[in-house]
Amino acid sequence: MTTNSSFSEQLLTWFDQHGRYHLPWQQNRTGYRVWVSEIMLQQTQVVTVIPYFERFMERFPAVKDLAQADIDEVLSMWTGLGYYTRARNLHASAITIVEQHQANMPKDVEALIALKGIGRSTAGAIISQAYNLPGVILDGNVKRLLTRLNAIEGWPSQSQIDKQLWHIATQLTPDQRNADYTQAIMDIGATICKPKQPLCVACPMQGQCLALAQDKVALIPTPKPKKVLPHKTISVLLLKNQYGQTLLEQRPSKGIWGGLWSLPEFSDLKALQTQLALNGLPTKTKPLAPIKHIFSHYKLTIEPHMLVLNSSPHKVAENSKSQWYDNQQLHTIGLATPIKKLLEKTP
Ligand code: SF4
Known part of the structure; x- marks a missing residue:
């Protein structure tokens, strides 16, 4: 020693x-x-x-x-x-x-x-x-x-x-x-x-x-024993209104990206379309390139789907805190990093 x-x-x-x-x-x-x-x-x-x-x-x-x-x-x-x-x-x-x-x-x-x-x-x-x-x-x-x-x-x-x-x-x-x-x-x-x-x-x-x-x-040091990270896939909705604003949801304070703003999230495309239909909104969305993100405990693939409306519904999912944001406002709020990158490259 x-x-x-x-x-x-x-x-x-x-x-x-x-x-x-x-x-x-x-x-x-x-x-x-x-x-x-x-x-x-x-x-x-x-x-x-x-x-x-x-x-x-x-x-x-x-x-x-x-x-x-x-x-x-x-x-x-x-x-x-x-x-x-x-x-x-x-x-x-x-x-x-x-x-x-x-x-x-x-x-x-x-x-x-x-x-x-x-x-x-x-x-x-x-x-x-x-x-x-x-x-x-x-x-x-x-x-x-x-x-x-x-x-x-x-x-x-x-x-x-x-x-x-x-x-x-x-x-x-x-x-x-x-x-x-x-x-x-x-x-x-x-x-x-x-x-x-x-x-x-x-x-x-x-x-x-x-x-x-x-x-x-x-x-030395001996590396941590490796374990295979689980993989999860989710769908997110990139919803634009007639003013070019984006609908964002604030995530719950606990869990990944706790308290940050993100896009409405769904388990898959079917769940996303079901929610749109429940709100009387069109269900034909445009798929965007998937985003891969690695957390310390799992890998995440985000499949974004875009929909442009000529209206401004208050929210698409129940029990969520949602708000429409102009592109210029996005730097003033805490955004999940992969979502921030997606929004930056989507006009
Ligand atoms: S750099 Fe690290 S490994 Fe190399 S001699 Fe110094 S303490 Fe030892």
Whole structure:
């Protein structure tokens, strides 16, 4: 196990020469800014996050601005970043911070973990990066680095291995320069100990890396056991009225694309046509090219069908929240990404 007390010193020396100091959330560091950046950075690369972070901070510069915002606006600022639960949790937690913490970001791990959407590693990143306290982090990049350094085989999210990695990460966390250390360990994982073709020759840890010594770098970390993703097909109705507007429905707050706007959805074309007939609308629709979308737990094929009306019915499905939108309004609402792309290429 890597317990060398000089680990953090070596890492910080590397960071002083090669680390990233100019990321927007490293300027004017506050708990709120670091929190938002950490949530955006989950499953998403730094270069993608930067423009989203800057726009988000311009619109919601403080936690109370976010708490007071309409969730629809928050989701629209998130459109394209994916994993929208992150945005809903961010908004819900901003409200909790205002109501229960007098709009001050909590400074201890337990209080942070009690907020929606903040796990142990994110809490550690917030307290180390915002307050320079010894917060322990174990995100995907750090897991990869630690499993290789210690030649730990087996899928890292397995509970025994996860526990072992938390223990190692805690042992290695220094008592000072915590903000730099956290950035350094994330940076080295992201830029040197990369998933594929890690740059071992440039790595300050190469002398103590067991995976390198045992020629197992390409085998560690052990990938997650594969399971075949189920496949689902749905039909959606692209309905236009006499003004060229599109009928959109707001999805329920739970489930995929929760709270986002999308097209009326049906299990298949027959169900779509039945609903049109029930509303006294024409049932002859024009099929558009199918769209494929992959979620973490299933694959989805969307079959769009277009219908142009010379009227504006309020809705096509019962119990749905529907509204007609002009093309120019579409960027002001949170839209499911594949639907946004479809609407952009459909006049
Ligand atoms: S030597 Fe290579 S595998 Fe080992 S920690 Fe460094 S980059 Fe990762």
